[in-house]
Amino acid sequence: MMDRREFIVSASAAAATSAIAAPAVAAPMAKTKLRIGYLHTVAVDEQIWLADHLGAWARNGLDPQFKEYKTGIELFNAMGAGDIDMLATGAVVSNFPARGQGKMFLANSIEYATAQLWVREDMGVRQFADLRGKRVATTAGTTAHVFLDNALRENKMTAADIDLAGMPMPQAVDAFITGNVPAVALWVPFNIAVREKVPQAKMLLDAGVFYPSAAVVDGWAASNTYYAANKPVLARVVRAWIEANDMLMARTNEALGILHDKYYPQVPLRDIKEQFGAMRVFPTAVWRRLYSNGTIVEWLQQVTDFYARVTKIANPVPAAQYFDPSIFLSVTKD
Template sequence: MFNRRQTLVLMGAAAAAALPLAAQAAPEQLKTLRIGWQKNGVLALAKGNGALEKRFATRGIDIRWSEFSSGPPLLEALGAGAIDFGPTGDVPPLFAQAAGGNLVYAGTYRGPPDGSAILVHKDAPIRSIADLKDKRIAFKRGSSAHNFTVKALRTAGLTLADISASDLAPSDAAAAFTSGQVDAWAIWDPYLAVAEKRPEARVLASGKGIVESWSFFLANGGFAESDGDILADLLDELRLVGKSAQDNLDETVRNLASITGVPEDIQRVVLTREGADLGKVAAVSPEAIAYQQELADEFFKLGIVPKQLDVSRIVWRRKQA
């Protein structure tokens, strides 16, 4: 039976989103840098080792952390001004931009393609993507798993209309998968790495060869405009944290396990997948913009995103002195 406690430990309360937005409004002079984080990646490490607190201490800036379980609620808080900065996969920014959220793409990082997968039950007769036709698949709408599901189905000539989609957050999807309420589950690391350890779960298909693994750092538009120097330093520090972590994987595994509560063996799986590199924090490149624009156009044509988007319009570019 799938261990619900293992997935629940991964889920964070979207604390910032639960607070009155008016109370979260940015002060006239920035004294607190509000960061949304999820229980993985370089931001989790930075939270654990206090790197950002050290970097900004001499400037009188405090760091406030708010935990989120996935990208959509994080970006909702970001676009509304409840937080200043946070990470997400490729799809959540499209929904946030379509909803008129005040946010910008600030940086990128690349994860391993097989850090996402579609899981099925070990003894299920589902042996190929084509076998998902008319099956119930759980994924969080507006997440990177949404994109992966669309593209995976396409490899077999299927669309979302050929399946029964269940819009579930990771912990709820895990419970639904365990109880047999859904036939398949599209999910990302570290939830995926946890699930792979369970004897009843089987990987039907990973993202490798199906979807590129672009992820993004986004910032509130007002924060990026008024405090671009802080934003630039923040991204630079994350790059340094990531590079150091990648160069010392044994220590990084222990640290992430301590920070997130996810066991060391799970963290090692996540950090050693082909293509994993915590130091791949970079500016938003033309390649990244092109990828997002193609995704935005595709989701608009499919009727998933309600309006045509110009991704380049909300890309932050550091002002030159």
């Protein structure tokens, strides 16, 4: 039988041999490459860039490649074509997944007053009733269109009561500025150009008057194939997002300053703060409650109902099926 001294000598020799054979530094884990499309507006990409600033993507083993698009419709078309794996967008996250195109897995923010209706009193529009028979520009199928539909219904009108001019938002805003249309339903930050170039223009109302009964959820969706095969990767995306969201909640002024300095240098800080004030974001614990009690599903379904009615979606997939809260809930269970 080996005595204690023999055991110590033998163990020490084995340890020395092991130390010689082992590499000095473990090889770094390869990062997972992701192709992520996004809209460059604070309500959609604030956590993306704060996660970048914090190093949260790399810390979670991710190497995201970001590509900017101008509308959510462009984003979903790109994902459908296989150009990106996932996306962060606005109201259309309640549209395409309801058509079976993509799976939503993360809520990003709630649009509170990001959509606004601007009118020109010099063209005969002073109150909402004056819109009857008038041309109103907006981008069909977007947050602004959802807001306009809510405003019409609240005022006992329908799209048939106005001359709805659908066009990309830059053109819609330009048409308003140049006096080709007397009203435009837009989303921030397009209001800044209107305010600066048409000082006599009037913001008639914003989407805040319909909150929360007509809340619009911004969020993330992955392609069907990516979602089915990469749920652990999506969980890492959620973890990186949570780091950024926690900073946004705990140190808001610092976070907005970072967004301005590093990612929105061309936008005055006051405008970034205005955009942030037009949305709602929550601490992780509150998000978890909204996921768990069905509130997010309810808000998504409200907007899906709009798309089903206005764009004639046949047999839309309900929000309870196209939105998967389990990834976020599993990450935050502790």
